[in-house]
Structures are given as structure tokens and as C-alpha cells.
Amino acid sequence: MGSTNSTLLKIPNVEVLMRETGFSPAHIIRLHDRFKALDKEGRGYLCPQDFGAIKELAMNPIGDRIIGAFFSPGKETVDFHTFVKILAHFRPVDKDRPKEPNSPEPINSRSNKLKFAFQLYDQDKDGKISRDELLKVLRAMLGMQVTEEQLESIADRTIQEADLDRDDAISFEEFRKSLEKVNIDHKMSIRFLR
């Protein structure tokens, strides 16, 4: 316990962080260790290169997009707080947590999870997934298995499926609607070790 507290104390504003993200102290410590391990040079922040050093991530077809999601536009670094907040998207929704009426929406809420996924597609941040953006993601994920034409028709069909206002792009609202029946909580949560 002593070591726990001492590690926690090293992190500034840890209380706020825990309240915002809902992580337990054990989680925070674990993540902090990981953060330090990734931050090989001990700068206190991470660069895209640090993420790139994760071998498995390099194999991930949309890995670069996911890394990109950690960095807010224009920034080249991510500090521990942001790091934890991003990861907090993937905490399973806790049911027994008392719902305070005026508390802000928790980071791991359904719509926040969806927003995270949405921004992976929407690289130009115009609030819409255009055909090209979709095509890029599909190409990355489907790889060599389909031809370019097939890919394009899949992209078209996907857009048409979700596109309600016929602007040939998927807005966030449309994105959410298209995934209305999907159990996002199951599909966008990972187990964090305590």
C-alpha cells in the first residue's frame, strides 16, 4: 500500500484524473507504469514514435489512426493525463455507479465510445466520413482480399446504408444511428487489470 500511495503521489492532480476517468488507483498505477515504459527517454510525455515502437501496433492495419487519436490536432506530444483519458474510453460502462444528474457525461459513455471510433474514420475532422475516408479505412482493413472495384462498391453501399440525408457522407448522427442496435458497451470495452 505504501508503494501505491507513493506512486500515486507522484502523479499530479491524480484525484481529478480518477474522478474524470473512473479508474481506480490500481488502474492508474498500472497505466502509469506502462506510460513510463513507453516513454523510454523519460520526458514525461509520449511522441508518435513512442507508440510506433509497440511492435504489435505496427501490425495493426489502422494502428496509425489509433495512434493519431491520442494526439489532439497540432500537438506532437501526449501527457499522462490525456493518455489515461483516451484509454478511459474503453472502460466498460459501470452500472452501479450512482448517476448524478448534473455530472458530466462519463468518458466511457456510449456516445463517447462512438465518437472515438468516428474520429478514426473522420481524418479531416469535418464531422463527416466522406467516401474517400471510408475507402481508406476499408482498404486498410480488407487488405488484399478484395479488388479495388469491390472495395469501392462496398464503400458506396456502406455509405448509402447509413446516409440518411443523401450527402454521400456519414455524419456522426448517421454513424450513431447505423450502430444503434450494436452493443457498443460489449464491443468497445477492454478489461483493465486492477
Add this chain to the structure above:
Amino acid sequence: MAFLREFALILALVAVFSTSCKAAALEVDSFEVDNDFSLKSSAAEDTSASTNDSGHGSSTITTLPIVTWKWHHVETPYLVALWILTCWLCKLVVELNHSVTAVFPESGLLIILGFILGGIVWGADKAQTFRLIPTNFFYYLLPQIVLDASYCMPNKLFFSNLGAILVHAVIGTCWNAGTVGIALWACYEGGAMGTLNIGPLQFLLFGALMSAVDPVAVIAVFEEVHVNEVLYILVFGESLLNDGVTVVLYNVFDAFVSLGGPKINAAEIIKGIVSFFVVAFGGSFLGVVFAVLISMLTRITKNVQVIEAGFIIVLGYLSYLTAEMLSLSAILSITFCGVCCQKYINANMDEKSVTTLRYTLKVMANGSETMIFVFLGVSAIDKNIWVWNTGFILLTLLFVVVFRFIGVFFLNWVLNQSRLIPIDYVDQFVMGYGGLRGAVAYGLAAILDEKKIPEKNLMLGTTLIVVYFTVILQGITMKPLVQWLKVKKATQSDLTLNGKMNNRAFEHILTAMEDICGRMGDNWWTRHWNYFEDKYVCWLLMKSDARKNKDPIFGAFHKLNLEDAKTYVTEGERKGSLAFIRNYDNASVDFKKKLALEYADIMPDIMADMSEYDFGIDNVPVTSVMKNPIPSVSLDIHEQDRKGMPDHLTAHHLLDQHLYKSRSNNRPTYSRSHYNTTENPDEMQEIFQRTMRNRLESFKSAKMGVNPAKKLSKHPKKDSPHKPNGKPGDPHRTHPYGDEDFEFSADSASSSEIAGHFPRSTNTPGSGVDNPAFVPEMDTSPPMRNPPWQTETGNNTAVAPSQRAQDRLPWTPTNQSHLAPLRMSTHSTDTVVMADEEAPEEKPGTRHTRL
């Protein structure tokens, strides 16, 4: 009314049944017809005694019999078939009225009908003649049910919840068996049941057989309730695996009972535990081995597609029997066989075979499920098994239910400690309540050895009561309970590309997050398994072409397109039916409009998808579709339609005006592996030539003073069959809508030929063309009549499938080119690939003749 009808059917059932009895009776002594009714009772007994009495057997032949009565030759199979028929008719009766099945689960109703049937038999025979024999149950009824259940198992869901399922199936079952047995024994010792000749080991044996949660009953009840998928897979997976475990436990305890109390020492107990694991895991392993065998076999069954599906059934059954032979768990073996091989055989086999397999299994499984329930009812009508012991029966019921609940709640609590999404209490309650006992328990009770267990009949009777209680009572209350507790229902998730695509994206995101967090979580394992599977397992078990095309996103895409196409056709047939062929212009336009309106938001690209459909309806195996660039190409068209709308419209107009039938798209094929499509540039050239020719004509005619009637050229073709002067006697026109004829033959013919073909059939010899409208057309056609052309058509019409295709969709090509102008994109580059090879060679010749 419905009830009356039902009643009539029940009467019919009874009639069917009594005929079976009567048939037997008649046979016993055909001379004593007047004694028929008294004989009926004994006749139904399929005893060998009656064989000796049989009329034809005993009498000496004095003359050559023309026909003889040979009941005993067919008795057993005949009775079996009759019973199967009777049981299935029972199901028919049950399903007649859905207001009943909405409240009452089908399984319960079947059991009750079984009571009635059993009562009839009893009334006729004054003894139980038919009952569920364990051997029949375990060897002929159960395997297909398990195979079907495992083959249709949602694979991913099953494996992602495998841990929880195994915990419930193994630990939960052991818990149930142990506690029920021990608690009953304790109560017996406490004097709750009077004097019975049952020792503690027998109680444990009884507990073991009572712990079998029956998949048949569970599927039957839960399928009607539609609970959420996780709950469903937990209950269902558990019931499936738990049968295997139960049988193993049963065998271990049975062995203990045979050994007798005193001989059991620590070593024997350890042996029992070891055998438990060896039997359970050995069985599962054997199943996996068979799954590998099946998958590898389906790689090479391409040439025997007709029986492809049969291989899976036979090999699955063999895995069951092999496990049984090695005294491993047969149920576990066939379960894992089905679960593991489904992915690979579905990819390897032809789509048709997959459908065949699926339906065959469903027929077999549902059929035997029905029989099992009916016979569970029939078996109850027996004086001998009803040894009443209130204490024993009630306590068993109580313990079975109570310990099930305790076990489920405890195990779920343990599991929830580490589950990502905990199982909530409502779900846990339903899980506990879903512990339906069924035929497996009965089967196990029925094979108890009366020498070793003197109170076998009491146990058998109690088992039946527990089965009835759980299946009927719990079955009935399940639905209201689920509604009342507001159990999360299964979301009716339609297959959408968005869903599929995002699923994939989510998987990648989660794995990435786990990588970033630096822990090896579930997603890590999933990914590594996927990697391993991709690299080695698929290489071993999948055909190479299937391997390339197994991407689920594309699969979803393909499936969606097929669905759309089907709706399109059904809609078209419903609305346009034949009217829109006869009344070509109006109807087709209407139809198009209506469809566009109705489907505007649902399936916007439906037209475009038609192209995909054509490949589907020809039942071209998916693999070959994918192999071929065509689908991609035709799919591509709808992208074109987005961009090139005006283009299409003009093209459409042009074609419409000039009788030109587009044939580049939507080319149904007649050979499995080969597609023929006409070249597109060709088409354009043709259009151009046509236009030029027409202009020339009109110019000429204007000069010569003949009525050009360009516009009319379109109609005569359509109307010609009706026109007296059209060509009623035209020998070439067998099809009322003759145009179809050459539309199809056009497939293989070179494009330019078709152009010629066209006019020719409109004014073939003999038909006096009075209509000036025909003139322009006619004038152009003479060159087309020449022999080279005709031989071509001959060849084409000789192709059998083309005829079939004509029958299939009378309006296919012609109308669709009108209905779906989008598809006739003038630029589908795609078609080039498919282009008819003959076309370029033939082109010059014909063209010359024409010009």
C-alpha cells in the same frame, strides 16, 4: 374454427394410428375379419409370437398367389415410419394455432399429445407397447440434434464465452449431481421417504442423471423467448456441454455402484476423477480431430457436390459413434466436431451444399426432437414405472430446482469477478430457471440396471415427473417471466455493412488499446489465434480460393446484395407481374417509379445490385463469382450511376428509341465457370451505327417519299404478337415475347450479330408486313438473314441453360434495361474483361454486311 380444425386433425392422427393397429390386426388373421376389433389389441404388439400365426406363413401354398400379405416383412420399419409420421403430425397440430403456442411451449404440448397417444395405445393394448428406448434415443435421435445445434452455433459467441460455459457445464453439473444426490440421501436417512432400497451411491448416481440440462428442451423453449445472445449462449452452450459431462459422471457413478460401496477406496476415486477428465476432454479432442477430417475432406469434394452435404452428416455421426466406441464422451465429441468444422466447411463447400446441409440437419433435428417429446409423453403411460413415493419425488423436484439456482448464482458470482460485462441478476435468474431437464435424463434413467438399482422404476418415474415439471411448467412460465423481469431481449440486428465494418474496426481498436496498455487480454489472444488460423489452419483446411474470399465484410456485402435482389424480384412480380410485360411501356414505367419511391430510403442502390443478383440466381458458387472480376465490375456500376446519371438517361433514351437492347450488364451465365459478356465499346459503336443507319433510312425514305415512322419502330416489336399481320405463323417465334429469345442468345453471339438478329426475327419470312412501321426496319435487315448469322443463333439456342434462364425471368434482360437504366451504364469498363471472345472476330464481317 381453428379448434375444430385441430380437433379434426387429431382425429386424423388417431385414424392414422389405428390404421397401423388395424393393419397389424388384419395381418394376424385375415379371415377373422369380424374379430378385427378384439384382435387389435394384441396385434400392435410387435412380438415374434404373432409371426407364427401369420396367415401366409403357416398355410401351405396350393396355388400361385398373385399378391400376398407380408406384414412381417415390413413390420418394424413400417411401424417406425408410422410413428415418425404420427409424431410429425402432432407437431403439425401443435403449430396449427399460434395463439396456443404463444402461451404454451411447443415441447410441452408435444408431451401432452404424447400422453394422449400413449393413452390410445394403452386403451388398445392394455399394456405399454411403445416407449422411448434409450438405445434408440442415444444412437438415432440424439446425434443429429446435437450436430445441428453445434453446426448452427454462433461460433464467435460460443468461443468468446467458452470459459463461462465450461465453468457452468463442468463445475455446475458436478455441483448439481453431488448436492442433489447427497441431499436426497440425507433426507432419506432422516426418514423423509420411508423405506427404500437405495444406498448413498445410488443416490449419487440418480443425482448425476438428474443434472443433465437438456439442450433439446432448452432450445425449444429459449428459441421462442428470444433472450439476449449472451444469456442464450450461456444457457444453450451449457446445456449442450453439460450433457456430455452428465453422461461421463453417470458412467463414473455407475461404475462405482457396480463396484459396490466397500471396494471403493481413494485409488478408485482418483481413477474416477481421472476418467472423468479423460473421457470429457478425450471426447472433445476426438471431435476436433473429426472436424479437421471433415474440413479436409470438403476441400476435395468439389466433383461430388451432390453428396457433399452427406459427408458431414455421416462423419459427424461417425465421430459420435467412434467416441462411444472408445468410451469417450460422444456428445462432447459431436458437439466440438460441429462447432469447429462449420467455418471451414461453409467456406469449402458450394453454397448450395451448405444450404442443403443446413436444411437437412434442421429437418433431422427437428424431426427427432418432435419424436423425443412425443415419446416422452408416450413413455409415461405405463403402470410399471409409476412407483409413487411422495417424499422422494417432491424432494427431488425441490432439490433439483434449488441447487440449480444456488449453483448458477454462485458460479456467476465467481465469473463476474473477472468478466468484462458482468452477468446481471435477472440473467442469472433466467439461467437458473432455464435448467430444463429432458430426454437425456430420461434416457439415462431408462438404462439403469434393475439388478444393481432395485428402485429403478421409482427413479424413472421421478425423472419423468421432473422432466414434465421443468419442460411444461417452467416452459410455460418462462415467457411471462422473461417479460416480467424485463430480461434484455435479443436485438434483432439486421446484417448491415456498417455493422460489419465497424465490428472490424472495433476489434482493431481494442487490440491496439490492449497493446498500448501492454497487457495480453482477450483481444490479444483472439488476434493471435486469428493470425495462426490464417496462416496455418486455413491453409490446411480451406480451399485456396475459399481462403482468399472469406472476408466477412465482403461476405456481408454479397449477402445483402442477394437479399436486395430477391426483394426486387418479388416486388416486381407482385406489382408488375405479367402485366408489365404485355403493357410494356406503362407498366414498366410505373413499376420503376413505385419501386424507386418505396425503396428510396431502404435500398437506394437496389438497381445497381441487380447485377450482383444475376450471378446469384444462376447459382454460381460464391467462390467462382469472386474469382471472377464480374461482380466487382457490375457493382461498380452503381458508382457510375451516381456520377453519370445524365449519361444514362440519354443512353436509355437512345436505346429505347432504337430498339437497342443493352446486354453488357446483367448477363446471366450458363456455365459455372465461364461468363460471357459483350464488350461495351461495341455497344456504343452499335448504337452509333444504328443511329446513323436510321438517319440514313429516314433520309432515304424522305427522299423516296416513304413514311419514315422512326418512332414506331419500337412498338411493332412489342405488339407484333397481337397484330393479325404481325407474324402469327412465324415458326421462329415460339416464345410469346419473342424478343427474349434473341436477347439471350445474344449472350454468346457477338454483339454485332444481335443487332442483326433483331430485325430479322421481327420480320421473318412469311409474315406479310403491311405496316409501314416495319419498313424501315425491314430495309435494314436483309443482310442479316444470311446463313452465317442463322447458324449462330442455332448454336445459341442449343444452349440449354439459356432456355432455363428465359423461363426464369421472362422479362429479365429487356425489361430490366428499362427498369434499371442505371445499370446500362455505357461505360462499365468491367465488361471488357468478360468480353466475349468471339465478338472481335465476328464483328468486322457482320458489320460490313450491315453497312
